[in-house]
Amino acid sequence: MRQEQAFLDAFDKYADALYRHASFRVSDSEKARDIVSDAFTKTWDYLVKGNTIDEFRPFLYRTLNRLIIDEYRKKRTESLDHLLDEAMVPEGAFEELVAGNRDDMELALDAQRIPELLAEMPVQYREVVVMRYMDGLMPAEIADILDQSVNNISVRIHRGVTWLSERAEERNL
Amino acid sequence: MSKLETQLKKATKHMVLVEEDKALMRERLVSYMEHKPLRREPVHGRRAATRLPLFGFFRTHHLSGALVIALLATTSTFGMSFAAGDALPGDLLYPVKVNVNEEVKGAFKISHESRIEFEQTRAELRLKEASQLASEGRLDSKKQEAVAKLFAEHTEAVTEQVQEVEESDPVLAAEVSTEFEAALDTHEAVLARLIVEGDDEGNKGAQQLVEQVRTAANEAEKLREEAEERMTDDEPVQEEPVAVDATQDVEIEQDHATPKTE
Numbered sequence: 001m002r003q004e005q006a007f008l009d010a011f012d013k014y015a016d017a018l019y020r021h022a023s024f025r026v027s028d029s030e031k032a033r034d035i036v037s038d039a040f041t042k043t044w045d046y047l048v049k050g051n052t053i054d055e056f057r058p059f060l061y062r063t064l065n066r067l068i069i070d071e072y073r074k075k076r077t078e079s080l081d082h083l084l085d086e087a088m089v090p091e092g093a094f095e096e097l098v099a100g101n102r103d104d105m106e107l108a109l110d111a112q113r114i115p116e117l118l119a120e121m122p123v124q125y126r127e128v129v130v131m132r133y134m135d136g137l138m139p140a141e142i143a144d145i146l147d148q149s150v151n152n153i154s155v156r157i158h159r160g161v162t163w164l165s166e167r168a169e170e171r172n173l
Numbered sequence: 174m175s176k177l178e179t180q181l182k183k184a185t186k187h188m189v190l191v192e193e194d195k196a197l198m199r200e201r202l203v204s205y206m207e208h209k210p211l212r213r214e215p216v217h218g219r220r221a222a223t224r225l226p227l228f229g230f231f232r233t234h235h236l237s238g239a240l241v242i243a244l245l246a247t248t249s250t251f252g253m254s255f256a257a258g259d260a261l262p263g264d265l266l267y268p269v270k271v272n273v274n275e276e277v278k279g280a281f282k283i284s285h286e287s288r289i290e291f292e293q294t295r296a297e298l299r300l301k302e303a304s305q306l307a308s309e310g311r312l313d314s315k316k317q318e319a320v321a322k323l324f325a326e327h328t329e330a331v332t333e334q335v336q337e338v339e340e341s342d343p344v345l346a347a348e349v350s351t352e353f354e355a356a357l358d359t360h361e362a363v364l365a366r367l368i369v370e371g372d373d374e375g376n377k378g379a380q381q382l383v384e385q386v387r388t389a390a391n392e393a394e395k396l397r398e399e400a401e402e403r404m405t406d407d408e409p410v411q412e413e414p415v416a417v418d419a420t421q422d423v424e425i426e427q428d429h430a431t432p433k434t435e
Contacts (some may be wrong), residue, residue, distance in 0.1 A: 003211055003316045012198060016189040023188055033190065037198050048209050114184035114230055133181040136174070161177065 004048055011040055011055035017135055018064055024118055024130045025068045035071065039064040061137070061145045109168035117167055125160030132157050208276050226362040261302050262316040270321060285338040289331055289349050293356070296327035300386065307367045309381045321385055328389045335396050343403040350397035357390035 013034060022032035042063050046053070053059050097100060107114065131137045131145070139157065143150040189200070262266040279291055304319045306312040312320075329355060338348040364383045399433075 004206060007206070008199070008203070011202060015195060015198065019190045020185060020188045033194060033198070037201070040198075040202055044202070044209065048211055050212055075212075106180050111180070111184040114181065116190065118181075118185070129181075133178045134185055135176075136178060136182075157322055 001065075003052070006053075006056070007040075007044060007047065010060065012093060014057060014060055018060060018082065020137055021061075021130055022064060022068060024134075026071055027119060027125075031071065035064065035067045037065050039052075042067070054095060054102070058141060060171070061135070067143055107164055107168040109171060113171065115166065117171070121160060121163060125156060125163055128153055128156045129160040178223060197360070201241070214419035249313065261306055262319045263289075263311070265308075285334055285342075286345060286349070288335045289338070292327045292330040292334065293353050296324055296331065296353075296389070297356055297360065299324040299327065300357075300364070300382070303379070303382050303406060304360070304367060305365050307364065312379055312382075317379075317381055321382060324382070324385060324389070326393070332392060332396065339403060341399050343400045346400035347397055347404060350393050354390050354397060357386050357393060363387045374435065 018039060019032055019038045022035045023029055026032055026035065039060055039153075043053070043056070043060060046059075061089045107117075120129070121129065124142065127146075128142055129143045132139070139144070139150050139153045142157075146153065189195075235334070260270045275295060279288075299320050302314055303324075306316055331349075335346050335350055361383055364379050364386065367379055
């Protein structure tokens with residue numbers, strides 16, 4: 001019963017965070033609920049096939065991410081192209097990372113307006129900013145989940161935070 | 174934790190699942206786990222029994238008292254509800270038919286061949302149900318979505334089983350893929366005819382299903398081709414018989430026998 005209990009414990013622990021993540025990615029709370037539910041049933045299917053999962057959190061996020069991409073495919077939006085286009089982060093952009101750590105900054109915006117600002121973010125930034133600053137995942141973990149390079153993820157996070165900061169200042173004027 | 178992380182987490186902490194929704198999701202998950210239990214390692218050479226997903230289903234699906242009584246009154250020794258046998262999408266007992274009756278039957282399918290046949294039968298049953306509803310003008314979007322979801326699960330199960338068996342038995346993989354492709358072609362034709370003959374409202378659901386059936390048929394075709402290719406690769410290479418030229422040997426012998434003289 002250990003795997004069963006570990007699986008249910010993972011649900012109790014991560015369901016809300018996964019739901020929050022999915023809500024920002026698909027902009028539809030009902031769809032987000034379905035996607036989270038599917039993520040857990042697919043994870044269980046994986047265990048039923050005889051596999052084991054050492055750490056549920058990254059596995060669940062990876063599964064959730066694939067389901068979200070499937071959802072994008074159904075809608076056939078440009079979001080998918082942005083999401084899958086690694087070429088949008090040219091190698092030469094990495095000097096942006098040298099500009100400094102953005103973790104110490106805070107947005108100059110009322111807390112109540114932050115969710116709507118996050119919802120407006122371009123999807124290629126929203127995805128990684130949500131994972132980094134709401135889900136608390138580190139760039140290496142995000143890179144593993146999204147199957148991209150750590151540098152690529154770091155640049156996208158940096159640009160996303162810059163976008164947030166600039167928009168927050170505009171709204172506060 | 175960075176300042177930004179603290180700020181964003183605080184600003185979005187209210188975005189959680191409604192308690193009732195979370196509880197319901199958990200109950201459904203537990204029921205799903207009972208329907209598809211983990212495989213156990215054999216104990217002392219005996220195969221661990223597969224639990225039949227009955228009481229978990231009753232407990233976690235909040236079935237009304239009347240429904241539970243109806244189900245209990247019609248259950249057999251093996252716990253199957255005969256009353257659900259003819260249920261269609263949207264009927265009260267349809268979940269019992271799909272999630273209990275069929276799952277119980279499936280628990281006893283062990284070999285790849287029987288599992289493939291079982292899932293194919295289920296996929297075709299979904300299409301028959303949809304066709305019946307469409308013919309009665311009752312295939313609305315909700316029922317169509319329910320059928321489409323189940324059909325996708327069954328066809329995915331078929332694909333997985335065929336891929337598992339392809340390496341060890343490509344002949345079987347090719348045979349079952351061919352049969353499934355042909356069956357899907359037939360069902361596609363039936364649904365297409367219903368679209369042509371039916372009204373616009375009923376057509377929408379059938380139209381989406383037809384496209385899904387087409388996609389599944391293409392997938393079955395692909396599996397068949399892959400299996401046939403593997404069959405070709407596995408066939409032993411037969412060497413072409415070498416034609417022996419008897420006259421050439423005789424000439425050589427003669428050359429040796431008759432040394433040249435100058």
